[in-house]
Amino acid sequence: MLFETDDHQRLRQQVRDFAEGEVTPHVARLESSAAVDTILPTLIAEQGWIGVTIPREYGGMAAGHLAKTIIIEELSRVSGAAGAIAQASQLGVAKILHFGTEQQKQQWLPRIAAGTCLPTIATTEAGSGGHVLGMQATAQRDGDHYILNGSKKFVGNSHVGHVHGVIVRTGGADTRPSKSLSAFLVEADRPGIRLVEHQPAMGLHGFSFGDIEFNDVAVPAANRLGNEGDGLHVAYSSSVLYGRPNLTAVSLGIHQAALDSTVAFVKERRRYGAPLADLPTIQHKVGLMHHRLITARQTAYHAVHLLDRGDPCDGKLMSSKYGNVEAAMDSVRTAMEVHAAAGLRTDRPLERYYRDAACIYAPAGTGDIQLLRLAETALGDDRGQWSERLAHLTALAPQAPHSATSTATREHAA
Ligand SMILES: Cc1cc2nc3c(=O)[nH]c(=O)nc-3n(C[C@H](O)[C@H](O)[C@H](O)COP(=O)(O)OP(=O)(O)OC[C@H]3O[C@@H](n4cnc5c(N)ncnc54)[C@H](O)[C@@H]3O)c2cc1C
Secondary structure (H helix, E strand, O other): OOOOOOHHHOOOOOHHHHHHHHHHHHHHHHHOOOOOOOOHHHHHHHOOOOOOOHHHOOOOOOHHHHHHHHHHHHHHHHHHHHHHHHHHHHHHHHHHHHHHHHHHHHHHHHHHHHHHEEEEOOOOOOEOOOOOHHOOOOOOOOEEEEEEEEEEEEEEEOOOOOOOEEEOOOOOOOOOOHHHHHEEEEEOOOOOOEOOOOOHHHHHHHHOOOEEEEEEEEEEEEEEEOOOOOOOHHHHHHHHHHHHHHHHHHHHHHHHHHHHHHHHHHHHHHHEEEEEOOHHHHHHHHHHHHHHHHHHHHHHHHHHHHHEEEEEOOOHHHHHHHHHHHHHHHHHHHHHHHHHHHOOOOOOOHHHHHHHHHHHOOOOOOHHHHHHHHHHHOOOOOOOOHHHHHHHHHOOOOOOOOOOOOOOOOOOOO
């Protein structure tokens, strides 16, 4: 397949075998309980896959972003929740790779790569989703510590994560907005942290994307990522270089599953004395789903292939997130039409794909946010690419960093 090496194909087969053998038996339980699952996160982390982009010197696979896409896609083909669990902590790696000190890398990356530590990133709040600078959570310096207060919402792996990457406000009223936030590594067992009771969502059952409260949580200054004021950069770079392609991959896996189950259905289902697949309107719908999937996969793989080369590709990462989510949601709707009443019952997986696909719209930027960013790129209003600044850190053939045109970032939306 496009851009895939033999190593990628071996990895795909390995993940597919794992997903079909080890994840499938859990799916019915996840669906019926809708509680936070603690078994799959451990099983997935034990494979070493959270460390897929972590360099070998820290015990990681150093296999890059296309390999990460393949891992998430294959897990999501069997269970959107399993793919979401993997991607959320792979996303949590980004901030440490991009902004961590050597000491922070030595402390956290080997444990993450070994599968004994799941990182998260906690940016979203009740009053700030796409509008990151609207956040209210704060960190006040107190000697060699900071004291964190506030609440984070929809944090991927919130209830199973071991170290949260928390973005909070450190600047005062006179601080430039883009320098008003800072990022911290906060161990999940620090006093003052409270996990809000899990609230089941429409889809991705078993995956916790829940809420965390911080009440006077003392965090050593040594846990700060980057300089004071780098928080917006930490949030944006993680979201663009890891969040977008990760959610793209979840979408891709669900999309593939919807096509596979529809193909099986139209061959098995008989109407007018023949398989449903013989009807021209059904063929048209299956063809349309296949077309969407091929196009979606090409854009997804191309974008992460560029990331693996260390090439500038922010626009392509955003475009593929937008296109993949739209295409997958269109296809699950088409699949529902083909299945008609049979698609609604829980004895088939289609209604799960439908619900799971809808959950991928918001994270790492809604469709509106991707289009806003793409418009800025087209209009020449963007202020430099994160891939230009940081892709060399995970590139498969390491290159010198591109000369970034600017280190500034947008000040108003993620
Ligand atoms: C499955 C899942 C996993 C998640 N994982 C994480 C995680 O790991 N960490 C984390 O911090 N958060 C996470 N989130 C939260 C996610 O990042 C937010 O949902 C997302 O940023 C959108 O924020 P919001 O839902 O508050 O919507 P809002 O930002 O309030 O948007 C509401 C509506 O306004 C539109 N809108 C907003 N701003 C603009 C604009 N500037 N121009 C045009 N339209 C606009 C949006 O498109 C949307 O239609 C997750 C969410 C989900 C569903």
